[in-house]
Amino acid sequence: MLSDHEVQIADSDYGKNYVKLLKVRREGRVHHVQELEINTALTLSSKKDYLRGDNTDVIATDSQKNTCYILAKQNGIDTIEVFAQILANHFLTKYPWVVKANIHIEQAPWKRIQQGGREHVHAFISSPECIRFCDVIQEKHGVPKVSAGLKGMKILKTTASSFVNFVDDEYRILPDMNDRIFCTVVQAKWDYSTTEGLAYCNSWSAVKSAILDKFAGPPDQGLFSPSVQHTLYLAQKQALSKVPQISRIELVLPNVHAYKFDFSKFTKLGITDNNEIFQPADKPSGNIRAVLERNVKSRL
Numbered sequence: 001m002l003s004d005h006e007v008q009i010a011d012s013d014y015g016k017n018y019v020k021l022l023k024v025r026r027e028g029r030v031h032h033v034q035e036l037e038i039n040t041a042l043t044l045s046s047k048k049d050y051l052r053g054d055n056t057d058v059i060a061t062d063s064q065k066n067t068c069y070i071l072a073k074q075n076g077i078d079t080i081e082v083f084a085q086i087l088a089n090h091f092l093t094k095y096p097w098v099v100k101a102n103i104h105i106e107q108a109p110w111k112r113i114q115q116g117g118r119e120h121v122h123a124f125i126s127s128p129e130c131i132r133f134c135d136v137i138q139e140k141h142g143v144p145k146v147s148a149g150l151k152g153m154k155i156l157k158t159t160a161s162s163f164v165n166f167v168d169d170e171y172r173i174l175p176d177m178n179d180r181i182f183c184t185v186v187q188a189k190w191d192y193s194t195t196e197g198l199a200y201c202n203s204w205s206a207v208k209s210a211i212l213d214k215f216a217g218p219p220d221q222g223l224f225s226p227s228v229q230h231t232l233y234l235a236q237k238q239a240l241s242k243v244p245q246i247s248r249i250e251l252v253l254p255n256v257h258a259y260k261f262d263f264s265k266f267t268k269l270g271i272t273d274n275n276e277i278f279q280p281a282d283k284p285s286g287n288i289r290a291v292l293e294r295n296v297k298s299r300l
């Protein structure tokens with residue numbers, strides 16, 4: 001057995017994952033809902049809990065869970081980004097031996113039920129276009145680092161996408177594709193360099209729109225994509241130009257392939273392929289990722 005002096009705990013945190021919380025806010029007959037799933041993670045100044053089984057500094061993960069409900073009751077929930085900062089600040093100030101708090105929150109996509117073009121006052125439908133999430137990491141005596149993001153946004157277009165002129169060697173069988181289906185499941189995460197005066201909801205919507213704009217283009221016309229890589233870059237650049245407070249954005253766009261069904265063996269049926277029938281494939285998928293950040297001169 002190694003002695004404690006021959007090893008060191010390089011990193012550690014502990015907390016409660018998937019704390020589910022539904023908040024109802026009533027404005028007379030008009031009700032509002034926010035459903036969150038929260039992960040808390042705390043790093044303590046001493047490692048005596050790991051090293052010696054000494055739990056005297058341990059804020060139980062059960063207590064961390066309770067704290068989520070209590071602070072939601074006491075402070076309300078403005079946005080997930082604000083609530084995550086309230087939680088992080090609470091853990092760091094109430095327990096001086098907490099040296100880092102890491103809060104991740106995902107928001108369930110409830111939307112008002114619409115009937116005859118009118119929004120319902122208290123009935124909602126889950127509309128999983130995508131999941132909004134945020135991460136707040138704060139160190140003792142430090143400022144909170146706030147990131148926001150979206151995931152699971154599946155989008156598809158039937159034309160205005162190509163992929164040609166790629167490496168042509170003995171490994172290649174893929175032909176040049178001048179007109180293909182482009183389907184992806186967007187995952188985006190961005191960091192805010194400052195949160196002063198930041199409208200979190202507007203910023204989040206602006207990034208979502210930037211991604212959709214550069215993927216889809218104008219409604220009646222579209223926007224040509226020479227590759228997933230280039231579309232990804234255009235979307236990131238648009239996000240940085242729309243929201244000055246974003247310092248960097250990571251975008252992951254899997255290339256979810258849809259293969260043309262091969263009708264060539266069905267000649268007896270007289271079927272001619274006209275680019276209508278495809279086989280969507282979950283796996284494998286291409287995976288295109290980049291992080292775009294501002295050059296020093298263009299920082300806030």
Ligand SMILES: O=c1[nH]c(=O)c2[nH]c(=O)[nH]c2[nH]1
Nearest residue numbers: 163174226227228229255286
């Ligand atoms: O837009 C694309 N980028 C790639 O890198 C790639 N690779 C591939 O097989 N298809 C595609 N499409």
